[in-house]
Amino acid sequence: MPTVKATTAVEAKKIIQEHNSSGKTIEVLGQGSKRTIGRCIDCDNQLDLSGLTGVNFYEQSEMVVSAKAGTPVSEITKVLAEGGQRLAFDPPSYAALLGSSAEPSIGGVLATNLSGPSRLSKGAARDHFLGVEMINGRGEQIKNGGRVMKNVTGYDLCKLMAGSWGTLAAMTDVTLKTLPIQESRVTLFASGLSDESAVQFMSVALGSPFDVVTAAHVPGRSQTAVQIEGLEKSVAYRIEELKLALASFGELETIGNEEGDAFWVEVREVNSLLSKKDIVWKVSTTLTAGPALVNELKKQGDVAAFYDWGGGLVWIGLDENQSGLDIRAALALVGGQALLFKAPEDIRKRLDVFDPLAPGNRMLSEGVKRAFDPKAVLNPGRQFEGI
Amino acid sequence: MLQLPEADPKIVSRKAEIVSALRSLISADDAVIDKEDELRPFETDGLAAYRQMPLAVVLPSTTEEISAVLKYCNDQRVNVVARGAGTSLAGGALPLGDAVILGVSKMKSILEIDYDNRTATVQAGVTNINITNAVSPDGFFYAPDPSSQLACTIAGNIGMNSGGAHCLKYGVTTNNVLGLKVALMDGSIVEFGGKHLDANSYDLMGLFIGSEGMMGVVTEITVRILRSPEGARPVLVGFNANEDAGACVAAIIASGIIPVAIEFMDRPAIHAAENFTNAGYPLDVEAMLIIEVEGSDEEIDDQLGKITSIAKDFNPVSLKVSYNETESAAIWKGRKSAFGAVGQISPDYLCMDGTIPTSRLPEVLKGIQAISDKYGLQVANIFHAGDGNLHPLVLYNGNKPGELERVEEMGAEILQLCVDVGGCLTGEHGVGIEKRDLMPIMFNKDDLDQMKRLKSVFDPQWLLNPAKVFPLEDGQVAKMEAA
Numbered sequence: 001m002p003t004v005k006a007t008t009a010v011e012a013k014k015i016i017q018e019h020n021s022s023g024k025t026i027e028v029l030g031q032g033s034k035r036t037i038g039r040c041i042d043c044d045n046q047l048d049l050s051g052l053t054g055v056n057f058y059e060q061s062e063m064v065v066s067a068k069a070g071t072p073v074s075e076i077t078k079v080l081a082e083g084g085q086r087l088a089f090d091p092p093s094y095a096a097l098l099g100s101s102a103e104p105s106i107g108g109v110l111a112t113n114l115s116g117p118s119r120l121s122k123g124a125a126r127d128h129f130l131g132v133e134m135i136n137g138r139g140e141q142i143k144n145g146g147r148v149m150k151n152v153t154g155y156d157l158c159k160l161m162a163g164s165w166g167t168l169a170a171m172t173d174v175t176l177k178t179l180p181i182q183e184s185r186v187t188l189f190a191s192g193l194s195d196e197s198a199v200q201f202m203s204v205a206l207g208s209p210f211d212v213v214t215a216a217h218v219p220g221r222s223q224t225a226v227q228i229e230g231l232e233k234s235v236a237y238r239i240e241e242l243k244l245a246l247a248s249f250g251e252l253e254t255i256g257n258e259e260g261d262a263f264w265v266e267v268r269e270v271n272s273l274l275s276k277k278d279i280v281w282k283v284s285t286t287l288t289a290g291p292a293l294v295n296e297l298k299k300q301g302d303v304a305a306f307y308d309w310g311g312g313l314v315w316i317g318l319d320e321n322q323s324g325l326d327i328r329a330a331l332a333l334v335g336g337q338a339l340l341f342k343a344p345e346d347i348r349k350r351l352d353v354f355d356p357l358a359p360g361n362r363m364l365s366e367g368v369k370r371a372f373d374p375k376a377v378l379n380p381g382r383q384f385e386g387i
Numbered sequence: 388m389l390q391l392p393e394a395d396p397k398i399v400s401r402k403a404e405i406v407s408a409l410r411s412l413i414s415a416d417d418a419v420i421d422k423e424d425e426l427r428p429f430e431t432d433g434l435a436a437y438r439q440m441p442l443a444v445v446l447p448s449t450t451e452e453i454s455a456v457l458k459y460c461n462d463q464r465v466n467v468v469a470r471g472a473g474t475s476l477a478g479g480a481l482p483l484g485d486a487v488i489l490g491v492s493k494m495k496s497i498l499e500i501d502y503d504n505r506t507a508t509v510q511a512g513v514t515n516i517n518i519t520n521a522v523s524p525d526g527f528f529y530a531p532d533p534s535s536q537l538a539c540t541i542a543g544n545i546g547m548n549s550g551g552a553h554c555l556k557y558g559v560t561t562n563n564v565l566g567l568k569v570a571l572m573d574g575s576i577v578e579f580g581g582k583h584l585d586a587n588s589y590d591l592m593g594l595f596i597g598s599e600g601m602m603g604v605v606t607e608i609t610v611r612i613l614r615s616p617e618g619a620r621p622v623l624v625g626f627n628a629n630e631d632a633g634a635c636v637a638a639i640i641a642s643g644i645i646p647v648a649i650e651f652m653d654r655p656a657i658h659a660a661e662n663f664t665n666a667g668y669p670l671d672v673e674a675m676l677i678i679e680v681e682g683s684d685e686e687i688d689d690q691l692g693k694i695t696s697i698a699k700d701f702n703p704v705s706l707k708v709s710y711n712e713t714e715s716a717a718i719w720k721g722r723k724s725a726f727g728a729v730g731q732i733s734p735d736y737l738c739m740d741g742t743i744p745t746s747r748l749p750e751v752l753k754g755i756q757a758i759s760d761k762y763g764l765q766v767a768n769i770f771h772a773g774d775g776n777l778h779p780l781v782l783y784n785g786n787k788p789g790e791l792e793r794v795e796e797m798g799a800e801i802l803q804l805c806v807d808v809g810g811c812l813t814g815e816h817g818v819g820i821e822k823r824d825l826m827p828i829m830f831n832k833d834d835l836d837q838m839k840r841l842k843s844v845f846d847p848q849w850l851l852n853p854a855k856v857f858p859l860e861d862g863q864v865a866k867m868e869a870a
Contacts (some may be wrong), residue, residue: 021707058438059744059746060641061637061638061640061738061745061746062637062640062642062744062745062746062775064744084643085643112521113585113586113590115585119584119585120584123562123569124559124584124585126585126590126593127561127562136837140832140833140836140837141833142833142837143830143834144834144837146810146811146829147807147809148742148743148744148775148776148809148810148811148814149554149774150550150559150742150743150771150774150775150814150815151556151811151813151814152547152548152550152559152597152813152814152816152817152818153811153812153813153818153822153826153834154813154818154826154829154830154834154835154838154856155594155597155598155831155838155841155842156548156561156593156594156596156597156598157594157837157838157841158593159561159587159590159592159593159594159596160590160591160593160594160841162590162593163585163586163587163588163589163590164589164590166550168589176461178739179645180643180644180645181643182643183643203503206505206614207502207505207614207615208614209526209614209615209616210618225410231644231686231689231690231693233685233686233689234682234690237683237685238686240863241683258752262491281740284583284585284587285583285585286504286582286583287504287505288503288504289501304802312583312584313584335581335582335583336581336583337583337586337587338587339587344860354587354588355587355588355713357588358577358578360571360576360577361578361579361588361591362576364577364589364591364844365588365589366592367843367844367845367869368589368591368594368841368844368870370844370869371837371840371841371843371869372837372840372845374870383555383588385589
């Protein structure tokens with residue numbers, strides 16, 4: 001498929017206008033790191049935005065950063081770290097899991113609304129997305145939102161762009177909220193808990209007033225963990241209080257900044273915790289429903305799983321011969337949604353990658369697509385057939 | 388003066404028929420209002436300078452009744468304006484002469500509280516404070532806290548994506564909602580989200596929140612509830628200059644401490660509030676900050692110690708740490724009654740709501756003063772300084788001929804200034820009718836057309852809350868088809 005490279009918004013606009021005129025389709029790509037997630041599509045051309053890079057501005061005292069959409073996340077993280085700040089939704093890289101060498105771009109992270117462990121307490125990518133400039137399918141340059149944290153001027157199109165997988169518009173510039181990196185971070189580990197007790201453990205911690213930022217359970221390693229961050233004295237106090245609240249769950253161990261961080265990176269990047277399974281599902285459900293779902297699936301086949309977001313995010317790994325396992329049927333018993341996150345192409349072509357839409361939601365989604373991209377030139381079918 | 392489109396005489400002449408049809412759709416006897424004296428309470432909202440009697444008011448009790456009313460109005464091409472408690476400061480719930488007001492005031496049930504998953508599911512007419520009241524005995528709260536929280540409904544909060552004093556830490560409505568049940572104009576009922584996090588499809592919930600009642604009527608809401616902190620206490624710092632207070636805010640944020648709230652008041656606001664509440668505010672200062680932090684007593688002391696040591700670099704002339712609940716309550720009482728207090732010193736005031744990048748605070752305050760001098764109208768400044776959300780209150784007398792026009796012109800100039808420094812027209816009140824005609828300051832035609840196309844996806848005939856958010860063209864609602 002021929003690739004067209006745009007290094008400015010004006011170039012991107014011209015390319016999309018041409019496609020809108022000719023009706024030819026175009027696949028929108030940032031750095032391409034998540035290209036194997038989602039439905040397989042076959043477009044006439046490819047719009048490569050990996051050259052659309054650079055930080056537009058970073059204002060530390062306003063907690064805001066703006067960058068070109070193709071900018072690698074690592075570049076932004078580096079600039080923010082110099083100001084003692086970070087992107088608090090914890091943008092993940094799934095390079096190892098997906099076997100990709102590309103680095104995620106900020107536009108790609110936002111377009112897929114993917115967030116790491118601290119999504120639980122700090123919000124998702126969409127919650128930190130303050131402003132956007134984009135080219136819609138008509139080739140019109142549109143802006144929405146801005147650089148301030150509180151803004152209700154007009155409809156919130158940033159939310160719509162987050163999780164639209166490039167099917168509505170090609171983002172060219174994005175502005176995000178930043179937060180300070182806390183001086184102290186401590187992780188409290190319990191071991192040997194069943195999935196049910198682990199969820200209980202996380203629930204007690206999260207229901208406490210001690211401001212837990214992340215909570216995960218990795219059965220394969222027999223580890224259940226919650227993390228606290230903040231000023232040093234405050235963290236020390238809250239960890240002691242949490243230990244008292246969680247005393248009935250057996251022996252607890254605390255680990256400080258670096259070693260603790262390493263654990264959360266593993267949780268965020270998934271790969272090492274699912275021992276290289278061929279098929280990976282990302283399941284979002286109610287916080288307490290995960291164990292019931294996993295137990296149900298284990299009755300049907302060989303399943304590896306671990307829990308993030310206090311139990312609300314269940315990563316499920318399967319071998320290729322287990323691809324027939326009906327995750328969504330089991331999930332229907334408890335409620336939630338399932339994304340086929342990693343799978344060989346033939347399986348992604350056979351199964352619904354994203355949850356099928358209810359009729360009313362399908363009708364609205366088709367309408368939203370038409371409102372941005374009436375000729376369906378941008379990433380058609382990336383999420384849903386016909387959208 | 389802002390224009391409303393002329394009422395359609397064909398619809399107005401069918402009032403008896405429409406009222407009768409609405410009565411047939413609703414079970415409660417008192418749920419359709421058509422008599423003039425009973426319609427009067429619905430003729431305005433929090434933007435009381437504007438009044439317009441509606442055709443009728445309907446107060447459904449269930450999602451199904453809302454759906455039936457919308458379907459009937461859609462089939463008959465009757466405009467509908469959804470209304471929560473009518474506290475909008477932007478005229479978001481202002482009626483039209485040919486519109487049915489759809490109020491959610493009968494839908495006040497809390498449907499489910501789920502502590503294990505930390506969610507509450509409520510009907511649309513539940514007030515903001517009643518969600519917190521329902522869960523606070525067990526130590527939980529619902530975070531967004533608009534000043535009108537005693538009265539405003541969660542439906543209205545969804546419509547306007549309401550904020551509050553504590554959103555510096557906890558975010559605004561859209562960051563605290565997990566799921567919605569919505570009735571669309573054609574009567575269909577859709578659900579967005581649920582009790583789980585994030586959508587695997589377009590974030591229609593994120594689009595809907597803050598769409599100002601133009602896309603559908605929300606009937607049930609699932610929100611995230613949070614465990615209350617062990618305690619919270621503010622420090623009150625007075626400064627000789629607005630610039631010092633502004634620079635202090637920037638220094639606190641830059642230090643890495645995120646307080647739960649940083650509130651700013653200037654001299655006129657301080658004096659009004661102090662006269663009204665005897666909060667113990669310093670009267671010899673030009674500006675004052677209320678900075679609140681949360682945690683255990685020791686944690687609060689630690690954080691307030693760090694904050695006061697930062698504040699000392701900015702020439703504070705008074706510094707008062709709250710040491711107990713009584714002192715905290717007094718400090719907050721002054722702030723929370725400040726709007727009402729300003730109402731005591733002036734016959735009328737217009738509450739602005741622009742947001743600016745916080746680093747531009749000192750120059751914007753100077754600019755507002757210059758605009759105030761130019762128009763000869765006094766301004767009291769009260770705002771959420773941590774996130775740059777300004778509430779300049781412009782004092783005026785609506786009985787003086789021409790003064791409302793002048794205050795609106797002045798307000799527009801203040802908002803133009805906010806946009807010029809990189810901010811926006813409205814931080815938490817919404818566009819409504821009030822800022823409708825200013826939208827081109829921020830958005831060009833393509834930007835606005837893209838939003839209008841989305842409106843048409845949800846409501847192709849533009850019957851839901853028309854004449855809001857988008858500027859009129861030749862006195863008419865300027866529709867735009869979806870594709």
